[in-house]
Amino acid sequence: MILVYSVGMDLAAIPSPVELIELPATQIALAELVLLAVAGGLLGAFVVLRRLAFFSHAVGTATFPGLVVADATGFSATVAGLCVAVGYAGGVERASHTGRAPGDTATGLLLVAALAGGIILASDVFESGAAVDRLLFGTAIGLDGGDLALSGVAALLAVAGTVLLGRAWTAGGFDSVSAPLLGVPARRADLLLLLLVALSAVAALPAVGALLVTSIFVVPAAVARLFTRDMRGLLLWSMAVAAAQGTLGLYLSIWLDVPPGPAVAVLGAGVYALCATGIGARSRLPGEEAA
Amino acid sequence: MAPPPAVAAHDLSLGYGAGPALEGVHFEAAAGTTLCVLGPNGGGKTTLFRALIGDLRPLAGEVRVAGRPAYLAQTERTRLDFPVSALDVALMGSLASGRWWLPPRRAERHAALAALERVGLAAQAGTLFGELSGGQRRRAMLARALTQDAAVLLLDEPFAGVDPASAELMTAVFDELRSEGRTLLVSTHDVESARSFDLVLCLNGLQVAFGAPGESLGREVLEATYGSDLVILEEPPERPVRAITVQHHEH
Numbered sequence: 310m311i312l313v314y315s316v317g318m319d320l321a322a323i324p325s326p327v328e329l330i331e332l333p334a335t336q337i338a339l340a341e342l343v344l345l346a347v348a349g350g351l352l353g354a355f356v357v358l359r360r361l362a363f364f365s366h367a368v369g370t371a372t373f374p375g376l377v378v379a380d381a382t383g384f385s386a387t388v389a390g391l392c393v394a395v396g397y398a399g400g401v402e403r404a405s406h407t408g409r410a411p412g413d414t415a416t417g418l419l420l421v422a423a424l425a426g427g428i429i430l431a432s433d434v435f436e437s438g439a440a441v442d443r444l445l446f447g448t449a450i451g452l453d454g455g456d457l458a459l460s461g462v463a464a465l466l467a468v469a470g471t472v473l474l475g476r477a478w479t480a481g482g483f484d485s486v487s488a489p490l491l492g493v494p495a496r497r498a499d500l501l502l503l504l505l506v507a508l509s510a511v512a513a514l515p516a517v518g519a520l521l522v523t524s525i526f527v528v529p530a531a532v533a534r535l536f537t538r539d540m541r542g543l544l545l546w547s548m549a550v551a552a553a554q555g556t557l558g559l560y561l562s563i564w565l566d567v568p569p570g571p572a573v574a575v576l577g578a579g580v581y582a583l584c585a586t587g588i589g590a591r592s593r594l595p596g597e598e599a600a
Numbered sequence: 601m602a603p604p605p606a607v608a609a610h611d612l613s614l615g616y617g618a619g620p621a622l623e624g625v626h627f628e629a630a631a632g633t634t635l636c637v638l639g640p641n642g643g644g645k646t647t648l649f650r651a652l653i654g655d656l657r658p659l660a661g662e663v664r665v666a667g668r669p670a671y672l673a674q675t676e677r678t679r680l681d682f683p684v685s686a687l688d689v690a691l692m693g694s695l696a697s698g699r700w701w702l703p704p705r706r707a708e709r710h711a712a713l714a715a716l717e718r719v720g721l722a723a724q725a726g727t728l729f730g731e732l733s734g735g736q737r738r739r740a741m742l743a744r745a746l747t748q749d750a751a752v753l754l755l756d757e758p759f760a761g762v763d764p765a766s767a768e769l770m771t772a773v774f775d776e777l778r779s780e781g782r783t784l785l786v787s788t789h790d791v792e793s794a795r796s797f798d799l800v801l802c803l804n805g806l807q808v809a810f811g812a813p814g815e816s817l818g819r820e821v822l823e824a825t826y827g828s829d830l831v832i833l834e835e836p837p838e839r840p841v842r843a844i845t846v847q848h849h850e851h
Contacts, residue, residue: 358682473701477695483682483692484677486653487744490668490670537683542683
């Protein structure tokens with residue numbers, strides 16, 4: 310299956326930014342991406358620091374076959390996505406404490422299997438057709454109050470988790486051996502982090518799709534990491550970058566008539582590449598220190 | 601009735617899957633005791649520490665440590681790329697107060713700053729941990745142990761790779777901790793420094809000796825502990841043998 314998007318570059322058709330807050334559909338999409346920025350920005354900071362970027366990518370992609378089945382059978386996509394994501398997160402956490410953590414190879418195989426399985430289900434079993442690109446890359450105009458409510462819950466839990474567990478996540482990530490000696494329930498805190506990432510990934514599915522949820526978690530925190538030197542700054546900048554990336558990405562998606570997932574992901578990756586290149590060039594100048 | 605020991609190992613056997621790496625370990629250290637763990641590379645010192653902190657399950661026997669010990673690891677297992685300052689690291693010790701879900705209180709902040717001052721890092725409180733020198737990083741980790749306020753401190757090769765200035769500061773802090781009545785287990789290669797401890801435990805794949813330095817640091821015990829790595833400097837009559845060790849690193 311080849312997915313082709315017609316990218317119109319007619320400059321006269323550039324939409325006014327006001328359209329983002331005038332149309333009900335884009336209002337919901339904007340609110341959705343801002344709520345996801347809170348969840349993705351906060352949790353993304355720990356995802357990047359704890360080297361869970363591949364996990365966050367895998368947990369989103371792993372939901373794809375489940376979403377295809379749910380879409381074709383009329384079952385709740387949210388419940389199907391949550392079951393797969395939470396199950397995967399629980400399995401990873403359990404394996405990591407029995408010395409059988411799934412390495413990059415196993416995670417890569419899972420990604421291939423999830424994508425291939427989902428495509429086979431969509432094309433040969435359920436004949437999902439146009440629904441596939443929505444499941445993979447999200448939609449800006451098909452969001453509803455339910456999607457908004459789930460993202461709101463994810464944002465609230467991310468804030469609560471960061472406030473209550475932020476010190477435990479930081480101490481456990483910084484020195485995993487000594488954290489339990491400090492009385493930190495490191496294992497339970499790690500499990501909660503994975504579950505919150507899984508829940509937020511499911512909340513992000515309608516807007517950015519199964520394939521690109523990582524753009525919400527990894528890219529903003531990776532950009533913020535380039536400029537910040539403390540946890541508080543990292544968390545705040547990560548949220549700010551995620552919100553700006555989501556807003557601009559939505560605008561681009563409306564302008565270019567593409568799904569919001571790719572617009573947000575490409576924009577974020579471009580910003581990261583520019584910032585990293587700029588900082589790298591600056592650090593090579595005589596007398597300048599690397600950030 | 602005698603109080604329970606602060607640290608104890610009973611008929612302990614430890615390993616990593618292919619047979620025991622350390623066996624026959626049996627000792628007790630009362631509260632307020634300083635115990636030196638002596639042995640060559642690969643002799644089982646770090647293996648013993650891993651069992652004491654609960655990171656390695658014994659193949660046989662048991663270990664007991666009173667309360668939650670503070671631990672200074674031999675090899676740096678910390679993440680140098682974390683955006684945490686020396687003060688943040690020292691503050692992590694306050695998590696042991698049991699309020700890990702709340703932000704640090706002012707008193708805990710003061711305690712962390714005092715700990716940094718004690719290890720000579722007050723001026724580097726705001727410096728990123730990853731930007732400190734190796735010796736400074738060890739001192740920051742020691743500051744975390746001080747903030748933790750643990751009754752038992754497990755210090756695995758605390759002077760390994762540390763510059764002389766840092767080593768001097770750390771020695772002064774250990775002396776203070778000793779005078780405060782805390783229990784210290786310190787592993788080292790330095791035979792001569794071991795004589796200043798209350799007890800010495802000699803390991804070389806098994807427990808070679810355990811007891812006061814006067815009993816445990818004779819020529820026979822040292823030769824059994826270090827083999828060909830031992831160099832006898834002096835063996836005066838009626839006085840302890842003076843010796844150094846030559847360490848062969850396989851990496």
